Amino acid sequence: MKIFIETLGCPKNFNDSEYAYGSFFSAGFKKADSISDADVVVVNTCGFIHDAKVESIDAIFDAAQKKKSSAILVVSGCLSQRYMEELKKEMPEVDIFAGVNDYFNLPEICKKRLNDGKSKGAVLTKSPQKNDFPEPGSRAFENVNNNSYTIKISEGCNNKCAFCIIPSIRGSFRSRYIQDIVKEAEFLVTLGAKEIILIGQDVTAFGTDRRNEDTLALLLREVSKIEGEFWIRLMYCYDNKITDELIAEIMRNKKVCKYIDMPIQHISDNVLSAMRRGSDSDLIIERIRALRSNIDDIHIRTTLITGFPGESEEDFNKLYEFVKEQEFDRLGVFSYSEEEGTAAAKCKQIPDEIREQRRDSIMRLQSEISKNKNKMMVGKTMKVLIDGVIEGEQSGSERMLIGRTEFDAPEIDNCVIFKPAICGKDVGEFTYVHITGSSEYDVYGEEVQKP
Numbered sequence: 001m002k003i004f005i006e007t008l009g010c011p012k013n014f015n016d017s018e019y020a021y022g023s024f025f026s027a028g029f030k031k032a033d034s035i036s037d038a039d040v041v042v043v044n045t046c047g048f049i050h051d052a053k054v055e056s057i058d059a060i061f062d063a064a065q066k067k068k069s070s071a072i073l074v075v076s077g078c079l080s081q082r083y084m085e086e087l088k089k090e091m092p093e094v095d096i097f098a099g100v101n102d103y104f105n106l107p108e109i110c111k112k113r114l115n116d117g118k119s120k121g122a123v124l125t126k127s128p129q130k131n132d133f134p135e136p137g138s139r140a141f142e143n144v145n146n147n148s149y150t151i152k153i154s155e156g157c158n159n160k161c162a163f164c165i166i167p168s169i170r171g172s173f174r175s176r177y178i179q180d181i182v183k184e185a186e187f188l189v190t191l192g193a194k195e196i197i198l199i200g201q202d203v204t205a206f207g208t209d210r211r212n213e214d215t216l217a218l219l220l221r222e223v224s225k226i227e228g229e230f231w232i233r234l235m236y237c238y239d240n241k242i243t244d245e246l247i248a249e250i251m252r253n254k255k256v257c258k259y260i261d262m263p264i265q266h267i268s269d270n271v272l273s274a275m276r277r278g279s280d281s282d283l284i285i286e287r288i289r290a291l292r293s294n295i296d297d298i299h300i301r302t303t304l305i306t307g308f309p310g311e312s313e314e315d316f317n318k319l320y321e322f323v324k325e326q327e328f329d330r331l332g333v334f335s336y337s338e339e340e341g342t343a344a345a346k347c348k349q350i351p352d353e354i355r356e357q358r359r360d361s362i363m364r365l366q367s368e369i370s371k372n373k374n375k376m377m378v379g380k381t382m383k384v385l386i387d388g389v390i391e392g393e394q395s396g397s398e399r400m401l402i403g404r405t406e407f408d409a410p411e412i413d414n415c416v417i418f419k420p421a422i423c424g425k426d427v428g429e430f431t432y433v434h435i436t437g438s439s440e441y442d443v444y445g446e447e448v449q450k451p
Contacts, residue, residue: 009046027107047079204241307355
């Protein structure tokens with residue numbers, strides 16, 4: 001029997017799919033090359049914002065058309081967890097709907113369905129929240145030639161942000177055990193990992209659910225003890241939980257990227273209060289100052305929301321001026337997405353066009369900030385992790401390599417595009433690049449020897 005998993009959404013979803021693959025392989029399944037080749041097709045969905053839901057629904061119908069008639073179609077993930085009963089009524093093509101805690105039950109459910117024949121009516125399975133985590137060795141990888149891997153260090157979220165449905169889908173916050181995370185990281189390094197990205201809904205809450213001394217800083221220290229040359233990257237940090245201990249660990253730990261992803265969402269206290277962020281402008285500014293004053297060359301990525309219910313012109317202007325003043329190294333902006341079941345959805349909504357105008361205004365500002373920051377890199381020699389190759393036709397002339405500095409997360413941040421040396425490094429290795437040119441979101445250069 002063959003299994004194919006189509007994954008949508010955030011890195012946490014891709015992480016879940018890799019564990020799901022591991023469960024299927026342990027149950028005797030083989031990986032299919034495509035949807036049409038599979039006996040079981042799983043669409044692991046995202047249900048966070050409107051666009052993600054639309055993309056997931058399109059993917060489900062696409063899989064239903066492409067799969068062979070005898071194959072089982074499974075819908076899993078956040079969309080299924082959130083709208084299981086509604087989806088069952090609207091999608092008779094689907095054989096099994098599974099929640100976010102059911103990845104490890106799926107092989108047996110699917111086997112039973114295959115053996116019993118495709119009887120009429122979908123199977124629904126939504127297990128309660130689990131406080132245990134999969135064994136570190138139970139994960140299978142779609143691309144073992146990768147150089148960058150994620151490790152989910154926690155599940156769920158205790159933050160009650162007014163715009164977010166994730167706690168209702170993923171449950172309350174619970175941390176993995178440090179020894180299990182280290183064991184998984186050790187395995188990834190043996191596979192050739194050059195970057196380990198620690199992820200969760202709120203990684204800075206790590207250990208707060210336990211009455212022991214586990215902290216994110218301690219976790220960083222333990223993972224960094226693993227032998228080998230690799231980066232450790234932090235994603236999804238809440239400003240109100242970035243401790244002085246964590247800042248000190250990032251500062252002194254050579255394996256930890258001098259980069260932090262800290263989605264503040266806004267700076268107006270009126271909006272932050274309405275968002276239920278548990279933070280205010282003074283704390284945000286103080287934590288940014290602490291990061292910048294203690295960690296040389298720290299690069300801060302943040303995410304903002306424009307058009308949140310009640311955001312006045314004055315609130316938006318505060319946000320705009322704040323972005324101009326702080327000059328974040330990396331920044332993304334979303335126009336507010338109304339999510340049913342959240343507190344914000346019950347409020348009077350700002351028109352879509354205003355939300356989008358405000359988003360675009362900040363992105364134009366950030367484009368100039370990013371362009372200027374990249375200009376300042378020209379003339380410097382940077383350590384770069386090589387992610388891939390740009391062949392001659394794509395690059396317009398000769399073969400080029402593409403990679404990232406420690407200040408750039410995969411998929412979402414800047415790239416370094418450079419001419420390789422004659423006997424230079426290959427994909428998946430570290431090298432050094434002398435920067436000779438720049439644009440808004442990328443820099444360009446030539447591979448050189450280690451300075």
